[in-house]
Amino acid sequence: AIARSLAGRGVPLYTAHTIREARGRVGEIESVILVQIDGNLKPVTGSEHEIACDTLCLALGLAPNVELLPLVGARLEFVSSLGGWVPAINDSMQTSVPTVFAAGDCAGVDDAMLANPEIAHAQGRLAGHAAAESLGAALRHDGPPSIPLPHRGRGQGEGAVHTYWQTWLQSLLHAGGWEVNICQCEEVTRRELVEVKPPRYLKWESPQMETRSLNTLLRDGPVNQDQIKRLTRGGMGPCQSRRCREQVGLLLAQAAGTSIDRIPLPSFRPPIRPLPMNVLWPEDEPDAVRENWVSWFGIPTQFSPHWEAGMAIAEPTAETRLILRDE
CATH class of the missing domain: 1.10.10.1100 (BFD-like [2Fe-2S]-binding domain)
Structure with a gap:
């Protein structure tokens, strides 16, 4: 059904293909080389096909947002059907840390949740009620969720x-x-x-x-x-x-x-998401810093400097004067 819908809109869908090569210049992509793979997952000789493009997206699947949970000591378990490492929770969405509840993407993801956002809503309501009651609130119960929540089989290995x-x-x-x-x-x-x-x-x-x-x-x-x-x-x-x-x-x-x-997950450290520098220092940097930060703070062997990549900024020299904040 998806293939027919895409084809009807002029979007070709290549199954049993993978990316062999992405072509372009520094920081830009111009085309990709697709290749067909056989039953042994090996490229089929002569099946290469070049497609002009300016963006390449690789989507393997969904992974639960669990980065914050290990930081508070919540125990994780591996459930392949829910995307991998997810928090161990009880029927009230409570984690191994009594004051921490998990719902939505951080509790595990599957195809049903993509198709029906009400599943995450139901998890959130369940977790919210349980969290409030754990603090002594007396709430009216509406009964179990009307939408079945994702199955959380224990001890699932590589599914x-x-x-x-x-x-x-x-x-x-x-x-x-x-x-x-x-x-x-x-x-x-x-x-x-x-x-x-x-x-x-x-x-x-x-x-x-x-x-x-x-x-x-x-x-x-x-x-x-x-x-x-x-x-x-x-x-x-x-x-x-x-x-x-x-x-x-x-x-x-x-x-x-x-x-x-x-294979356990790597550890995470706050901040979990990149933050703008003005969180630490509210004032903006001088224009000279913004214009030349690549040449001042870059590691040359990790990327091509802007003066070699054909950008407009001239190469800095030993005479380049640093502009201090109080000047």
Whole structure:
């Protein structure tokens, strides 16, 4: 039905295809190369097809917004049918922390919730009533929710949802290879993550580094994303791994020969979302800082400087005078 609806609006839908390559210049995309994959998730020779575009969106699926919950000590459990790691809650949406309740996207997501927003509304009402009653409020009960809430099976390992995700990852690996960045913020490739390589801009090499790998880490215990993050910087960018943590977890599970539910989430630190600097300092920065911040605060090996990328700003020189705030 979706395919027919899209086709009726002139939007082609390619199934059994994946992205082999994105082409363009620094900071801009101009086209993508699609390739058909066979039953073994490998590219079909000669099936490449280039499509001109200025935007590429990769949508693997939905992941619950659970970043705040570990910060307050709430226990998480893995439920594949609800998107992965979700808070352990009772029938009143109460977490393992008695004063914290979870509802909506942070309690787990599935297709039914996408189709019917009333499910999240019902969860919110249930959590709100329970929270109020826990504080001593006497409320009139309207009975159980009229809409069935998502099933929360306990002890679910790698179910249908994450099996599909692993299939998606396999198709990308076969088509795009291991040199694709898995962490966009820190520019860590899939190979560097699995081989546990330090950031390239450190230019750090030693005999000890050559012998270190994911296999050597596994001898010390189960692998986790925090450990890999500290060693490779994968997932350590400003988005706090929200763009890559699912793919990192899948890749680590595959490389370690285990299931995704055995790979814990990385830790999160406040602020969970990027905040404007005026939260810390209400006054705006001088125009000179705004115009030249790239050359003053950038790490050259992490991106192409603006004077090499063809932007209009001239290259700063040693004579460039810094404008202080009180001038």
